[in-house]
Amino acid sequence: MKKGVMRPGHIQLRVLDMDEAVSHYRDLLGLIEVDRDDQGRVYLKGWTEVDKFSVVLREADSAGMDFVSYKCLNEGVVDSLKQELIEYGCNVEEIPEGELKGCGRRVRFDSPTGHQFEIFATKEQTGKWGLTQKNPEAWPRGLTGMKATRFDHCLLYGPNIAGTIDLFREVLGFDLAEQVLDDEGTRLAGFLTVSMKAHDVAFIEHPEPGKLHHASFFLETWEDVLRAADLISMTDTSIDIGPTRHGLTHGKTIYFFDPSGNRSEVFAGGDYHYPDHEPVTWGADTLGKAIFYHDRVLNDRFLTVLT
Amino acid sequence: MKQPINATPYPQDTHRIHILDSEAVFEARADLNLLVAMEKARAQGIGIGCRGGGCGKCRIRVLKGEYDSKRMSRAWVSEADEAEGIVLACRIFPRSELVVESEMLPLAEPYQPRSSSKLQSAAIK
Ligand code: FES
Ligand SMILES: [Fe+2]
Numbered sequence: 001m002k003k004g005v006m007r008p009g010h011i012q013l014r015v016l017d018m019d020e021a022v023s024h025y026r027d028l029l030g031l032i033e034v035d036r037d038d039q040g041r042v043y044l045k046g047w048t049e050v051d052k053f054s055v056v057l058r059e060a061d062s063a064g065m066d067f068v069s070y071k072c073l074n075e076g077v078v079d080s081l082k083q084e085l086i087e088y089g090c091n092v093e094e095i096p097e098g099e100l101k102g103c104g105r106r107v108r109f110d111s112p113t114g115h116q117f118e119i120f121a122t123k124e125q126t127g128k129w130g131l132t133q134k135n136p137e138a139w140p141r142g143l144t145g146m147k148a149t150r151f152d153h154c155l156l157y158g159p160n161i162a163g164t165i166d167l168f169r170e171v172l173g174f175d176l177a178e179q180v181l182d183d184e185g186t187r188l189a190g191f192l193t194v195s196m197k198a199h200d201v202a203f204i205e206h207p208e209p210g211k212l213h214h215a216s217f218f219l220e221t222w223e224d225v226l227r228a229a230d231l232i233s234m235t236d237t238s239i240d241i242g243p244t245r246h247g248l249t250h251g252k253t254i255y256f257f258d259p260s261g262n263r264s265e266v267f268a269g270g271d272y273h274y275p276d277h278e279p280v281t282w283g284a285d286t287l288g289k290a291i292f293y294h295d296r297v298l299n300d301r302f303l304t305v306l307t
Numbered sequence: 308m309k310q311p312i313n314a315t316p317y318p319q320d321t322h323r324i325h326i327l328d329s330e331a332v333f334e335a336r337a338d339l340n341l342l343v344a345m346e347k348a349r350a351q352g353i354g355i356g357c358r359g360g361g362c363g364k365c366r367i368r369v370l371k372g373e374y375d376s377k378r379m380s381r382a383w384v385s386e387a388d389e390a391e392g393i394v395l396a397c398r399i400f401p402r403s404e405l406v407v408e409s410e411m412l413p414l415a416e417p418y419q420p421r422s423s424s425k426l427q428s429a430a431i432k
Contacts, residue, residue: 016360061380062361062381258359262357304356307380
């Protein structure tokens with residue numbers, strides 16, 4: 001049941017070297033650099049996104065994800081969900097307006113998988129980059145690299161995904177769109193949506209808490225995914241796998257790494273989900289095909305290379 | 308040693324690398340990180356992950372030799388580790404002949420990224 005959470009709002013990633021990271025996210029992925037702050041953080045967005053930013057890079061001595069944040073309909077939703085999160089048993093923290101430039105107050109909470117999440121409702125809206133609000137053209141000129149259109153979702157690894165999935169469904173109103181079940185019916189992976197997209201966030205069971213598998217960005221077509229692959233080769237960027245298709249969500253995809261080892265994905269297509277849809281289920285015995293539909297074999301890196 | 312690397316120093320230089328675990332020996336270019344140099348030589352013995360100093364998969368101990376290094380994730384290599392020659396192969400650049408061996412990750416859990424997790428055992432059966 002929808003509870004007023006709309007979509008992924010922003011993700012803050014730790015990087016080991018800011019200049020290298022900016023050239024990955026801005027020049028290669030083609031995100032738009034929109035701002036920097038006095039902590040040295042860099043703010044970016046995909047050109048179709050109406051809010052000011054969706055990716056924040058922070059230089060640190062480890063890689064990984066600081067938090068991912070979901071945008072709600074209004075402040076009233078944030079207030080009531082905050083109360084529900086407290087009652088659910090989360091550690092909840094108010095982050096004041098302006099801590100991220102152009103963003104209102106955020107409510108941060110922890111989760112059984114060891115990840116930090118946030119909800120918020122207010123962010124400066126700068127509109128789609130390079131287009132007018134009235135009579136917009138099809139796309140802006142001056143885009144670079146893969147021309148990624150938006151931050152779409154992230155895949156997170158941690159222990160007790162049952163707990164975090166329950167939190168997202170019961171408190172935040174996400175639906176379970178897809179899952180992987182083992183023979184005993186234990187859920188090893190869950191793909192959750194709060195929209196019509198096949199996933200807005202995904203979880204895979206894993207013993208280390210708080211891990212990031214990838215941050216994913218949307219492209220329009222399979223041709224764009226191939227062109228992204230060309231750019232990965234041209235720039236000698238660290239490749240993981242692809243271009244290929246996922247069985248889960250059926251998205252067409254390529255995985256590669258940023259210069260600090262965080263995995264990036266760009267993808268096109270994929271299934272859609274309505275709230276009355278039963279979750280799509282994959283068996284653990286066909287896991288290879290569920291993850292990499294063409295190879296039908298899971299590579300070891302998919303399960304073990306995390307930040 | 309262990310200064311941040313400058314852009315492509317001594318690209319023509321190569322150094323001989325010995326990996327004790329796999330008994331691999333290969334020539335590594337000084338301008339490539341050790342992990343990528345190993346891949347290019349089609350040698351084996353060091354775990355291949357992100358190639359960016361973030362995932363810890365290529366953690367090794369350098370037993371002998373000189374190298375420069377770039378920043379690597381403190382989640383996998385502490386300052387004390389680094390002083391002992393424990394590094395991430397994808398963040399070091401050989402400056403002499405090196406002898407290395409792979410090094411387990413410092414995790415509280417018995418889990419190691421190179422060994423199986425629940426999903427992995429499901430994938431195997
Ligand atoms: S391969 Fe990921 S840290 Fe070296
Ligand atoms: Fe994805």
